[in-house]
Amino acid sequence: MRRAVVTGMGAVTPLGTGVAALFAGLREGRSGLGRLEGIPIARGKALAGQVRDAAFTAPGRLTRMVVCAMDEALAQSGIDRREPAGLFVATVAADSRDLEDLYEQFREAIPSDEVLAAMRRYPNGFLADFIAAHYGLYGPRDVNTNACASGNVALARALTAIRLGQVERAIVCGCEQMKPTMYWGAERAGLVGHDLRPFHRDREGTVFGEGVGVLVLEEMDSALARGAAPLAELAGWGVACDEDPHVIVPQLDGRANARALSYALRDAGISADEVDYFNAHGTGTVNIDRIEVLAAKQLFGERASKVPISATKSLTGHMSGASPIVEAMACIMAIRDGFVHPTAKLDMVDPDLDLDFVPIRGRAHETRCALSNSMGGGGTNASVVLRRFERGRDPRPDPLSAEVVITGTSVLMPDGAGVETLVKRLSSDGGRTIDWLDIDEVLKPPSTLRYMNRCGQLVAAASAIAARRADLQAAGYDQDRVAVIMGTMFGGTTTWSDLLCRVFAQDPRHITPSMALEHGHHLGVTLAARAVGARGPNVTLTGGVVAGAQAVGFACDLLRLEVCDAVVVGGADILDEPLLRAAEIVRRAGGAAPPVLVEAAACVVLERRDRAHARGARVEACIAGHGSFAAPVGVLEADRQATSLTTALEQAARGLRGRLGVIGTGASDSLRALERRGASDVLSDRAVAFLELGAYLGETMASGAPLGVALAAQYVGRDAGFWKEGTVRTDGIVVTSMAVGGNAAAIGVVQP
Missing domain, CATH: 3.40.47.10 (Thiolase/Chalcone synthase)
Structure with a gap:
């Protein structure tokens, strides 16, 4: 090893x-x-x-x-x-203090240079992008x-x-x-x-x-x-x-x-x-x-x-x-x-x-x-x-290339639950404006979760639904070997910051324990582990919109290393008033109108193929490969961004054969163009069908790639009419995720 x-x-x-x-x-x-x-x-x-x-x-x-x-x-x-x-x-908390210190200006949606700069530094993923750009670092990049x-x-x-x-x-x-x-x-x-x-x-x-x-x-x-x-x-x-x-x-x-x-x-x-x-x-x-x-x-x-x-x-x-x-x-x-x-x-x-x-x-x-x-x-x-370092070889063998399969999926969107809801959204006209999701209609119980942070609720509900679909409880796995891995861009921390900053400005003595404790990026995996009874690794990745795709990749790694028998993995982000206010500040500053923000959650249950077959699980699809790569870029450096995606695509699509589909999750015109370019560069020798998921849904943040993986699991090898080229049956599907900071990830999905 x-x-x-x-x-x-x-x-x-x-x-x-x-x-x-x-x-x-x-x-x-x-x-x-x-x-x-x-x-x-x-x-x-x-x-x-x-x-x-x-x-x-x-x-x-x-x-x-x-x-x-x-x-x-x-x-x-x-x-x-x-x-x-x-x-x-x-x-x-990364560099979030700068925006919290400007809370009064932010609350009034004043588009000053100072506020705009602090807004850019607020997400945890910005810090990793800054480090990479400052030192010119190429390679996988994530935040937990x-x-x-x-x-x-x-x-x-x-x-x-x-x-x-x-x-x-x-x-x-x-x-x-x-x-x-x-x-x-x-x-x-x-x-x-x-x-x-x-x-x-x-x-x-x-x-x-x-x-x-x-x-x-x-x-x-x-x-x-x-x-x-x-x-x-x-x-x-x-x-x-x-x-x-x-x-x-x-x-x-x-x-x-x-x-x-x-x-x-x-x-x-x-x-x-x-x-x-x-x-x-x-x-x-x-x-x-x-x-x-x-x-x-x-x-x-x-x-x-x-x-x-x-x-x-x-x-x-x-x-x-x-x-x-x-x-x-x-x-x-x-x-x-x-x-x-x-x-x-x-x-x-x-x-x-x-x-x-x-x-x-x-x-x-x-x-x-x-x-x-x-x-x-x-x-x-x-x-x-x-x-202490001592020369010599680790006699243990290198990890084997285990096949990873999908045995359960879940999708939560404002329109409802299930992959069918997502497909319906793709077939509707002009469906980018999405209403708020009613979490109470999904949970049914445990009602105690209704008092927790909204993003945590989404993760718990999506995890529970995917685990039920996979019949994970009946699998007989040692719960110590069941993991929960999630990706999120904000994890509801915008709600937390807004609440605490508002109360702090009035009188910090009025802050209550629940305001402080029932929030945080990691709350989702906590509630999900509770919901599915998992006691293995519980990890939250927070490197931006690519975090959901990276979570799926890390879950595959854990299965390959035999750390776990099953992993409930996905992504979620919510839409709240502070994010809407941030979009309004960008609009007032005269910048390009940001994509419509959408809250959603999606999860899949991953298992090693041999373990899934041994327990008689219904296999929905297989993960053929995954890749994650990032280049040190500024917002407008399209060539370096394209390098990130092509590298991730090459890793994820390795071994895929036949007609392929590419589900791009980019919400902006520039990211969608880069996804098309990357698919053309890497998959030019194969017939490719394309779906611009972000064009239909808007900015789903870290839930975008897990939504794409859930969709791919249900429709790879089947006739599907949502492709840009019309009704197509694909032999494999690659889901891509990109961020303006130069980070990219891709997941390859094939028939079982």
């Missing part, structure tokens, strides 16, 4: 700018926490781990921090930026938002891509900046304390921080061939979902977290006895610290008290998406220097938590293998294994 090594690191943290400053602070046990600045203080909770370097000023503050950390990591690694590299970004576990999920994405030969090198960036709505929402929900003291007898909450961590990963042979000096090996990953996951309360018995840890060790091919150091999630909240100790005891058994455990957050604060990457660096420091950093302020350990937390002072400790843990709201547990 292909191995991945770390060849570069970069950091901007409350301990200082650069990895040297980070490591010095960790070794000294010097806290980076200080008095909170720039945000009103709630109930005396005045500590924060803020980056105070004057070079990082608003607006665009987070991007400046990212550039600084990226410069350092790329310089250390010495990789050739002209060679393709995957870019995997982890963040909860899985609360505080996002960084380890990004490392898992990168390791998977390297193992499958999709990339030779990958850049992983975890980043976060503090913002008033995040701090106040968490404080009103009871998560924020006066100090951050993990595993302390008197701990009472976490303290937020901000920062950036960047790791450069390379396939081992490629790195050694160019003379790189590996810092460590990223050897394994594990992601698991809580049983019946809650939006914020983790599984209290520690079993789900222990599963993620054990999966990571199994993936690395090592036993728990070989772990020398454990870097804890260590948030300082009462429940999470207790859960981690329970998980460690379940994993290590009698040896649990002999494994040093330290909490990096005690020194940096809780940096959300950035923390797992910085904590991986703490593991590399332990491996490289033989030194484990302390857990700060731990002068009185909770007597119920009787492990070795390296209190107050760090110490020398030989470390060959380190385990780093993270837990995210919504039930995500993600862990990674890092170990």
Whole structure:
């Protein structure tokens, strides 16, 4: 099996700018926490781990921090930026603070240059596009938002891509900046304390921080061939979902977290006895610290008290998406220097938590293998294994090329549910204006979901319908091996931002826990996992309109690697008042009228063909291939955008034969033209029928590609009259997805 090594690191943290400053602070046990600045203080909770370097000023503050950390990591690694590299970004809120700080202007729909620039930076996907454009990076590019576990999920994405030969090198960036709505929402929900003291007898909450961590990963042979000096090996990953996951309360018995840890060790091919150091999630909240100790005891058994455990957050604060990457660096420091950093302020350990937390002072400790843990709201547990690099081959075989089949589909649109509803929309005249979807007509029950964020409701409903169609409950699969992977552009966070900004402007003390907790990009996979009983990986990709297609691709990868037996995968986005207001601002600014925005959700159930046949499942279609590629482009650089799509198309269409159909999901004239151009370039030797899905539906955001895949599953190999060329029977269908930032993805679908 292909191995991945770390060849570069970069950091901007409350301990200082650069990895040297980070490591010095960790070794000294010097806290980076200080008095909170720039945000009103709630109930005396005045500590924060803020980056105070004057070079990082608003607006665009987070991007400046990212550039600084990226410069350092790329310089250390010495990789050739002209060679393709995957870019995997982890963040909860990205650069959304800039628009929230301009909320009053945004609410009045004032089309100033400042507001327009902040609107462009608001989606999480913008940050990855910015990084790629700034450094001229070519290759797969995505963003994941899985609360505080996002960084380890990004490392898992990168390791998977390297193992499958999709990339030779990958850049992983975890980043976060503090913002008033995040701090106040968490404080009103009871998560924020006066100090951050993990595993302390008197701990009472976490303290937020901000920062950036960047790791450069390379396939081992490629790195050694160019003379790189590996810092460590990223050897394994594990992601698991809580049983019946809650939006914020983790599984209290520690079993789900222990599963993620054990999966990571199994993936690395090592036993728990070989772990020398454990870097804890260590948030300082009462429940999470207790859960981690329970998980460690379940994993290590009698040896649990002999494994040093330290909490990096005690020194940096809780940096959300950035923390797992910085904590991986703490593991590399332990491996490289033989030194484990302390857990700060731990002068009185909770007597119920009787492990070795390296209190107050760090110490020398030989470390060959380190385990780093993270837990995210919504039930995500993600862990990674890092170990000292040693030359040699991984004796395990490379992943086999398993056939992936579709056994269930679902479509939710304002007109109703089902693929037939979508087909009816395609045959109607001028059907781009779509009314609001009545979610109450779809759920029937559980009625409790009706009080959650609307996007989360859509994902839960679409997942449940697809799982029922696949008869997944009767499959007999171990629920630990059923995953939920979703793509979304906004995930309902526009509703969340608007609500919290409005209440914050009036009086932040009026923010309620439900306002803060029942939202978030990741809420959909939480509710979906609950609806279908999944306990395997639960991952949310948020890299823009292509996120739905990328989710399908990642699901195929998990099945190929035999991480799962079944995956419920799809995409969803909603239409809300803030998005309509943003469209109005663009119109007032004199720009081109944006496409009609549409809310929709679509899911498919994917299984390995052998498993589906063994259980007698009805196979609707097969996934023939998938591809994802991105070029560093500006909005008008059509040639580079076309390069992205042609590369993704070549990967997805490899092996397809006969007459093909192409379902393009682009909503704008320019993207549709590029999709036609890409299909012509790649598939010119084959008869092609074309469907411009976006021309009929409008901008469906991340749900577009899953809608196309569901449609393709039902109609590949059948006569269909919705093609531009008339009634056509196709032997294979390729679904394409493109974004103006240069990102593209494609999925190939064939008959069973």
